[in-house]
Amino acid sequence: MRTFANPVIAGCYPDPSVCRVGDDYYLACSSFEYFPGVPIFHSRDLVGWTQIGNVLDRPSQLLLPPGTPSSGGIYAPTLRHHDGRFWLITSNIPHGGTILVTADDPAGKWSEPVHLPDVLGIDPDLAWDDEGNCWCTFAGIGQVRIDPLSGAVLSEPTRIWSGTPGAQFPEAPHLYRVGDTWYLLIAEGGTERGHAISVARGPAPDGPFEPCPANPILSHRSTDQPIQNTGHGDLVQAGDGSWWLLFLGVRPRGGTPGWHVLGRETFLAPVTWSDGWPVIGTVAPVMRAPTLPAAPVAATPARDDFDAAELHPRWISLRSRPPEDVSLVERPGWLTLRARGGSLDDPMVTFVGRRQEQHDLAVRALVDAPQGRGGLAVRLDEQHHYAVELDEGEVRVRARIGPLSEQLASRTVAGPVVLRVETWSSGPGMDHPRQEPDVVRLGFEAEDGEFVVLAELDGRYLSTEVAGGFTGRVIGCYATAGAIQIDWYDYRILSSLDRVDVADDLVDA
Numbered sequence: 121m122r123t124f125a126n127p128v129i130a131g132c133y134p135d136p137s138v139c140r141v142g143d144d145y146y147l148a149c150s151s152f153e154y155f156p157g158v159p160i161f162h163s164r165d166l167v168g169w170t171q172i173g174n175v176l177d178r179p180s181q182l183l184l185p186p187g188t189p190s191s192g193g194i195y196a197p198t199l200r201h202h203d204g205r206f207w208l209i210t211s212n213i214p215h216g217g218t219i220l221v222t223a224d225d226p227a228g229k230w231s232e233p234v235h236l237p238d239v240l241g242i243d244p245d246l247a248w249d250d251e252g253n254c255w256c257t258f259a260g261i262g263q264v265r266i267d268p269l270s271g272a273v274l275s276e277p278t279r280i281w282s283g284t285p286g287a288q289f290p291e292a293p294h295l296y297r298v299g300d301t302w303y304l305l306i307a308e309g310g311t312e313r314g315h316a317i318s319v320a321r322g323p324a325p326d327g328p329f330e331p332c333p334a335n336p337i338l339s340h341r342s343t344d345q346p347i348q349n350t351g352h353g354d355l356v357q358a359g360d361g362s363w364w365l366l367f368l369g370v371r372p373r374g375g376t377p378g379w380h381v382l383g384r385e386t387f388l389a390p391v392t393w394s395d396g397w398p399v400i401g402t403v404a405p406v407m408r409a410p411t412l413p414a415a416p417v418a419a420t421p422a423r424d425d426f427d428a429a430e431l432h433p434r435w436i437s438l439r440s441r442p443p444e445d446v447s448l449v450e451r452p453g454w455l456t457l458r459a460r461g462g463s464l465d466d467p468m469v470t471f472v473g474r475r476q477e478q479h480d481l482a483v484r485a486l487v488d489a490p491q492g493r494g495g496l497a498v499r500l501d502e503q504h505h506y507a508v509e510l511d512e513g514e515v516r517v518r519a520r521i522g523p524l525s526e527q528l529a530s531r532t533v534a535g536p537v538v539l540r541v542e543t544w545s546s547g548p549g550m551d552h553p554r555q556e557p558d559v560v561r562l563g564f565e566a567e568d569g570e571f572v573v574l575a576e577l578d579g580r581y582l583s584t585e586v587a588g589g590f591t592g593r594v595i596g597c598y599a600t601a602g603a604i605q606i607d608w609y610d611y612r613i614l615s616s617l618d619r620v621d622v623a624d625d626l627v628d629a
């Protein structure tokens with residue numbers, strides 16, 4: 121039996137929306153305060169996904185001013201293929217409203233946005249009926265007919281369903297026609313442990329809708345499943361006729377209440393039909409693979425040497441990425457970051473990172489900062505970050521947890537230095553109720569490559585349960601004074617063999 125591992129897209133890639141064109145599948149996710157926005161992936165077997173770009177990759181499409189809070193920005197897109205074109209609708213919270221972009225090729229270039237100022241709900245969906253009407257359904261659950269080319273609203277908004285009585289936050293609607301029936305899939309219960317997916321059906325895109333007696337059709341609330349918070353999903357029918365759900369979930373670690381540090385990730389589950397209702401199969405970390413021909417994708421290279429002309433689409437910055445502050449040409453073969461904010465607390469700090477996708481990691485970067493200050497940070501948001509930085513011949517470890525900000529240790533060094541961060545998870549079990557989800561070790565490498573650990577910190581403070589919001593960790597390089605240069609960034613998954621005796625490595629701070 122062929123199997124696959126869940127999540128199929130690990131790290132902070134929530135709110136997946138998926139569509140199929142022939143044998144190709146495309147998927148887009150939320151991106152919040154990060155720029156570029158809306159990562160987009162391609163797959164041929166629903167299991168292996170490769171990022172092919174970012175839908176909103178230029179300032180004319182995506183402005184995230186400094187007032188865009190962390191976990192604001194781009195929410196829950198819907199991706200559809202209709203009439204030979206790709207359509208993507210999303211919201212920019214709180215400043216940008218609802219926007220819609222189109223492309224012939226999902227890898228780009230995507231159009232300039234059409235604004236829909238009269239669509240006043242998050243999680244907008246797009247569906248077309250046979251008469252050519254375009255229905256935009258949004259959280260609530262509300263609906264209007266729109267002209268997707270002009271952004272005009274063509275009908276009064278109506279409430280078409282409120283989800284299960286008593287359940288909070290009916291949201292994330294997706295509307296599909298299957299045969300002669302219209303299905304309205306929603307998330308409800310909130311995106312935390314109570315999260316769920318429910319469904320209703322009706323004879324027309326605007327209902328009336330009858331809820332499924334088996335609702336919620338997916339929820340891991342109150343279970344001992346290792347994957348929790350399951351909800352917010354999108355259905356897709358594969359080329360062989362089978363049905364699948366792509367949805368978000370989390371992998372909490374540690375004691376009680378459990379902390380997830382990688383954000384909300386994208387999972388895959390099989391769907392069957394019974395009495396005209398979709399039935400979601402079991403969701404587990406290892407599952408039976410779809411019967412589609414396997415189409416494995418290349419693993420992400422561990423090291424980026426910054427030798428290419430452009431950054432890979434997996435690299436993300438905070439709110440914007442002006443070319444004068446982030447350059448691959450200023451010192452060829454190095455990434456140059458020029459400071460525009462004085463600390464990681466600043467919403468506009470110059471930062472280039474990638475999502476933390478695995479629990480056990482070693483991330484290393486060779487950093488030169490002859491006329492600047494900056495380093496390597498594990499970031500949850502402006503108020504929650506750990507960092508090891510280089511400043512005037514000194515390596516320092518700093519931590520901010522809510523209102524508390526501390527320099528924890530420092531060491532004198534000479535010249536460029538390899539800064540290093542490791543995350544060591546507690547594994548799915550726990551030794552005691554307050555056990556941390558992971559330990560974050562920060563330091564630098566001595567000339568012989570030995571890891572000099574300057575601080576070892578409880579990872580719970582960089583979890584979504586502590587920080588709040590919708591995102592997960594991003595590990596990246598930043599500059600907070602002058603300019604710093606990074607020769608390479610190396611992201612390696614640690615096995616248990618790498619986990620030597622912690623106490624031996626920790627130096628006195």
Ligand code: 6LW
Nearest residue numbers: 195196291292311352590
């Ligand atoms: C999104 C909502 C949700 O808009 O979280 O889990 C919000 N569901 O549908 C942000 O990702």
